[in-house]
Amino acid sequence: MKSALIVAACLALSACATSQAPLTARTAASGAERPAEQLAVLFEHADLGLRIDPRSRTIVGDVTLTFKATSALARIVLDLDSQLPIDAIAIDGQALPSTAWSNPDGQLTIKLPQALAAGERVKVRVQYHGAPHVAKKAPWDGGFVWSTTPDGQPWVASAVQGEGCDLFWPCIDHPQGKALLVDQHISVPAPLVAAGAGVALGMDEKDGWRTWHWRAKNPSTYGISVNVGPYKLLSEAYRSRFGNTIPLRFWYLPSSEAKAKELLKEFSLVLDFFESTIGPYPFGDEKMGVVETPHKGMEHQTINAYGNEYAKTMYGYDDLLQHEFAHEYFGNQVTNANWDDMWIHEGLGSYMQPLYMQYLRGDQEYYAALMRMRAGVANKAPLVSGSARAEEDVYDQKRGGPGQDIYVKGALVMHTLRNLVGDAAFFKAVRQEVYGTDTPLPGTLVPRYGSTTEFIALVNAASGRDLKWFFDVYMYQAALPELVVTPVGASLTLRWKTEKNTPFPMPVEVRVGDRIETLAMADGSGSISVPAGSTYTIDPHSKLLRRLEHIEAYQAYEKSRRKKDN
Numbered sequence: 001m002k003s004a005l006i007v008a009a010c011l012a013l014s015a016c017a018t019s020q021a022p023l024t025a026r027t028a029a030s031g032a033e034r035p036a037e038q039l040a041v042l043f044e045h046a047d048l049g050l051r052i053d054p055r056s057r058t059i060v061g062d063v064t065l066t067f068k069a070t071s072a073l074a075r076i077v078l079d080l081d082s083q084l085p086i087d088a089i090a091i092d093g094q095a096l097p098s099t100a101w102s103n104p105d106g107q108l109t110i111k112l113p114q115a116l117a118a119g120e121r122v123k124v125r126v127q128y129h130g131a132p133h134v135a136k137k138a139p140w141d142g143g144f145v146w147s148t149t150p151d152g153q154p155w156v157a158s159a160v161q162g163e164g165c166d167l168f169w170p171c172i173d174h175p176q177g178k179a180l181l182v183d184q185h186i187s188v189p190a191p192l193v194a195a196g197a198g199v200a201l202g203m204d205e206k207d208g209w210r211t212w213h214w215r216a217k218n219p220s221t222y223g224i225s226v227n228v229g230p231y232k233l234l235s236e237a238y239r240s241r242f243g244n245t246i247p248l249r250f251w252y253l254p255s256s257e258a259k260a261k262e263l264l265k266e267f268s269l270v271l272d273f274f275e276s277t278i279g280p281y282p283f284g285d286e287k288m289g290v291v292e293t294p295h296k297g298m299e300h301q302t303i304n305a306y307g308n309e310y311a312k313t314m315y316g317y318d319d320l321l322q323h324e325f326a327h328e329y330f331g332n333q334v335t336n337a338n339w340d341d342m343w344i345h346e347g348l349g350s351y352m353q354p355l356y357m358q359y360l361r362g363d364q365e366y367y368a369a370l371m372r373m374r375a376g377v378a379n380k381a382p383l384v385s386g387s388a389r390a391e392e393d394v395y396d397q398k399r400g401g402p403g404q405d406i407y408v409k410g411a412l413v414m415h416t417l418r419n420l421v422g423d424a425a426f427f428k429a430v431r432q433e434v435y436g437t438d439t440p441l442p443g444t445l446v447p448r449y450g451s452t453t454e455f456i457a458l459v460n461a462a463s464g465r466d467l468k469w470f471f472d473v474y475m476y477q478a479a480l481p482e483l484v485v486t487p488v489g490a491s492l493t494l495r496w497k498t499e500k501n502t503p504f505p506m507p508v509e510v511r512v513g514d515r516i517e518t519l520a521m522a523d524g525s526g527s528i529s530v531p532a533g534s535t536y537t538i539d540p541h542s543k544l545l546r547r548l549e550h551i552e553a554y555q556a557y558e559k560s561r562r563k564k565d566n
Contacts, residue, residue, distance in 0.1 A: 027106035029390040030164030037077035041067040046179040054154035069116040079166035079173040084130040138295035147294035156228040184214040193231040218447040223301035251291040259310040282333035299327030347410015373408040419543035425462040482547040511540040
């Protein structure tokens with residue numbers, strides 16, 4: 001009855017999407033510190049029933065969550081937007097009185113009828129309804145997108161990376177809040193299609209509604225998504241270099257058919273690059289899935305959102321398709337243990353684009369892609385703070401976060417690291433970060449959590465060197481190292497200068513005339529002879545990320561130009 005009243009109210013007032021209460025601080029802050037109750041459970045299974053009504057822009061949820069207690073537990077604590085009213089909660093089939101739960105600020109606290117001992121399991125059923133938070137500009141802010149196709153049919157999507165899964169289902173809104181198994185049952189008005197994560201388990205149709213069933217293993221918390229539209233489906237199979245066959249699936253709008261068929265041709269190219277460069281596709285037993293969405297895109301596990309309007313870059317490929325797919329490795333297979341380690345998702349994921357260009361086109365495109373990134377490095381905050389952080393504290397420079405540097409600076413740091421340790425050590429460390437092993441095989445892969453400290457240890461082990469100094473400067477300091485070059489008679493002296501006078505023994509190549517010499521810079525300084533009349537170039541092969549005055553001058557010019565244009 002409450003659901004029907006909400007629907008009627010939305011229809012009468014047309015206010016559910018245009019007038020909405022602001023999110024509470026807890027709901028808006030994805031990845032906030034978890035309470036003890038959330039740390040005391042293993043999230044084994046989520047069974048998500050969602051009824052999506054595009055006409056009223058509302059949802060009805062019926063969700064059953066299975067937890068195993070790892071220590072004694074008297075309460076279950078979940079995250080759910082308090083703007084979604086709760087109709088009922090049951091514990092192991094026993095209905096609870098409304099006094100047994102509270103959700104004043106988005107932290108749903110449920111008192112158990114009986115306390116759990118370590119090792120015991122509990123099933124928590126939550127029934128709720130309402131108008132989910134609407135994104136103003138997805139995916140840059142989180143929420144639902146209620147849209148229509150060019151011919152006026154409902155087109156609905158969710159994108160909740162920033163604000164979290166609690167915008168539309170009760171969950172543990174933290175990178176380490178994954179369920180081991182998620183079943184989705186998405187009901188939509190016929191003949192609409194709901195494309196989901198994992199493996200398709202069929203569709204039921206009754207009384208003008210279709211319920212689409214999906215099952216996914218270990219999906220990321222924000223990787224569970226809603227994708228509804230009058231979709232058509234393109235299907236192919238990719239024969240992996242590792243011997244398995246991977247289903248390729250693309251849900252697209254009928255008006256996009258010709259372009260969709262062209263884009264599908266890129267799927268196999270992208271897959272082969274990642275499998276040859278990093279290792280086996282982590283979700284080959286499910287699918288490589290893409291769905292056309294009314295927002296730009298997001299790395300929803302095995303069902304990546306795609307809204308790039310089939311654009312191609314000057315390099316002749318769809319960069320959004322490739323970038324979101326990179327997150328199947330960096331984001332979904334290896335997930336940051338905390339948002340503070342988000343460069344693992346975005347920096348490594350972004351570095352895959354220059355590498356893809358090197359694989360697909362050659363060195364010119366590789367360096368051109370890196371140069372475009374270099375122009376965007378801001379250096380306002382360290383990539384990593386060393387402390388637990390919420391998502392917005394990382395992405396928002398106004399809140400002291402590194403912002404877009406986790407993409408561009410993170411990628412350039414990886415480029416520099418690769419040149420320092422060599423391909424063998426670099427890719428071994430990356431592979432171990434992704435899979436937890438250097439010899440991954442299809443059918444044996446389990447998503448895992450990674451961290452900056454772990455990656456540093458892996459690089460040290462793979463290279464046989466202690467590279468703490470490298471990461472101290474590039475990850476934990478905001479300013480780039482500066483190479484001070486001073487002519488002294490017939491020679492040059494070079495000295496590294498860092499933000500905190502941190503030791504930085506980074507080798508430097510110098511080209512004098514037609515020869516290249518590598519200066520060890522063991523104590524952060526070095527010198528080289530430059531005969532009279534000789535020319536010289538510092539770092540002639542662009543191996544190093546360092547402060548460059550001409551880049552800063554260009555950035556200042558661009559900033560003033562944009563200010564003038566506005």
